[in-house]
Amino acid sequence: MIAIVRGKIFTSAPGMVAVDTGAGIILQLVVPVSAYPQLRENQDVILHTILKIKDEDVVLYGFPQSREKALFEKLISVSGIGPKIAMSCISAMAADEWIAAIAGADVAGISSIPGIGKKSAQRLILELTGKLEFQNEIPDANAQLRSDLISGLANLGYPLKGARETVNRILKENPPTAGFEELFKIIMKKMKS
Numbered sequence: 001m002i003a004i005v006r007g008k009i010f011t012s013a014p015g016m017v018a019v020d021t022g023a024g025i026i027l028q029l030v031v032p033v034s035a036y037p038q039l040r041e042n043q044d045v046i047l048h049t050i051l052k053i054k055d056e057d058v059v060l061y062g063f064p065q066s067r068e069k070a071l072f073e074k075l076i077s078v079s080g081i082g083p084k085i086a087m088s089c090i091s092a093m094a095a096d097e098w099i100a101a102i103a104g105a106d107v108a109g110i111s112s113i114p115g116i117g118k119k120s121a122q123r124l125i126l127e128l129t130g131k132l133e134f135q136n137e138i139p140d141a142n143a144q145l146r147s148d149l150i151s152g153l154a155n156l157g158y159p160l161k162g163a164r165e166t167v168n169r170i171l172k173e174n175p176p177t178a179g180f181e182e183l184f185k186i187i188m189k190k191m192k193s
Contacts, residue, residue, distance in 0.1 A: 005029065005062060006046045012039045015087075017062065019045060029062035030083075033091040038064060052083055061087065067095040071132070078127045085115040092160060099132045100147030101125075109154040146171060148180055149187060158191065166190055 007021040014036045018028045029047060031039065039045065047062030048069040061083065063069040068090055075086035092113040093101065101109050102125055110121035146167055153163035170187050
């Protein structure tokens with residue numbers, strides 16, 4: 001098993017990186033599309049990995065954070081969720097957002113991810129409730145608030161990607177002491193303008 005790959009990024013593209021390990025080997029890894037902005041060529045990198053072998057295909061999945069790797073393992077343990085859909089899930093929502101979505105039984109938010117229908121979202125919620133606890137990393141103090149705001153917008157029918165971008169921008173512009181209601185009003189004004 002390959003637990004971690006450390007080296008310099010040789011090439012990168014959305015969803016894929018090649019890492020020069022410095023030992024004369026360049027490994028190609030499938031990574032979350034959301035990680036692309038932080039994975040640039042010639043950059044030193046440490047990726048937490050999972051090696052999957054199916055039939056004759058050998059695929060190495062890499063994650064910048066250990067909690068993404070843990071989330072990936074939890075997702076693929078659910079019946080009907082393969083590595084491709086699990087990677088799409090991680091690209092669509094951060095680990096903290098997943099924790100809040102599962103805890104809040106956010107079927108609409110989860111089913112808005114490509115490849116996940118309403119029944120798959122319900123199965124994910126049923127099988128992962130109480131199982132998404134990640135150690136070894138300090139959680140973002142605003143993670144629950146961010147997740148609640150994104151979930152609120154998704155429940156109103158706003159696209160997940162646009163909701164996430166708007167919420168992140170508002171949280172940067174406003175003090176973290178502002179409560180959910182105040183921030184949600186600000187976000188709704190931004191979304192309407």
